[in-house]
Amino acid sequence: MIFIALLLLKVPDWFLIEQWAAERKEIEGQVASLRIRYKKIKKELNKNKGKKELLKVFNTQIKKLQRRTLQVDKIIKSRTNPRRVLEKMARIVPEDVWFTSLVISEKDEFSVDGLALSYKSIGNLITLTKESSYFGKNITLGETTTKMIPVGSKEVRVEKFKIKGVVENYNPRSN
Structure with a gap:
């Protein structure tokens, strides 16, 4: 009876090991492709990091110029040459x-x-x-x-x- 129990315990492994190995290879392939994709995305983000900083500086400069334009307009409107x-x-x-x-x-x-x-x-x-x-x-x-x-x-x-x-x-x- 123990023999039958051991046999029942090991028999599914013989049939399922190959299937599990195939599934494992497939999953490892998916993981590898996801890692490659992750590296590409990370590289792309790092490339855009400098652009993001430039955009911040550019927007700050635009706001500064808009304030100056408003000040110049105010001065021109209040110009009082008699x-x-x-x-x-x-x-x-x-x-x-x-x-x-x-x-x-x-x-x-x-x-x-x-x-x-x-x-x-x-x-x-x-x-x-x-x-x-x-x-x-x-x-x-x-x-x-x-x-x-x-x-x-x-x-x-x-x-x-x-x-x-x-x-x-x-x-x-x-x-």
């Missing part, structure tokens, strides 16, 4: 009006001190200034006084005035 404003004031000033002072502050507020032969000329100056695309409509006439000034051998009556307002646009053609 040359055109002064040219406009020179063109619209009536013939019988003289400026003694013209100041544009950092807050874009302007004030003009001057002399005129009549109140009508001061009114014309205010109207022309309000109609200009450089200045806001809120232009006010400050203090006015009448005084006499010597012109040659005569004394002429003049109106001393002060006008205040805001420069709203330094370059109206670009808007």
Whole structure:
């Protein structure tokens, strides 16, 4: 009985060993091909590692340039060269009006001190200034006084005035 039991125990091994050996070879072949594939993928990843770092640096540079572009745009929009404003004031000033002072502050507020032969000329100056695309409509006439000034051998009556307002646009053609 022991003999039969040993026989039953060993007989399947004789038949199955060849089948198991074939399966083992097949599995070892699959493992070998997977190892080769793994090495190729790892090599490919290592090759792309440098590209990944370059891409990070490139994206950082792009963000930096975008910030600088925004800063430059902001500076250009806030550019306040008063040359055109002064040219406009020179063109619209009536013939019988003289400026003694013209100041544009950092807050874009302007004030003009001057002399005129009549109140009508001061009114014309205010109207022309309000109609200009450089200045806001809120232009006010400050203090006015009448005084006499010597012109040659005569004394002429003049109106001393002060006008205040805001420069709203330094370059109206670009808007």
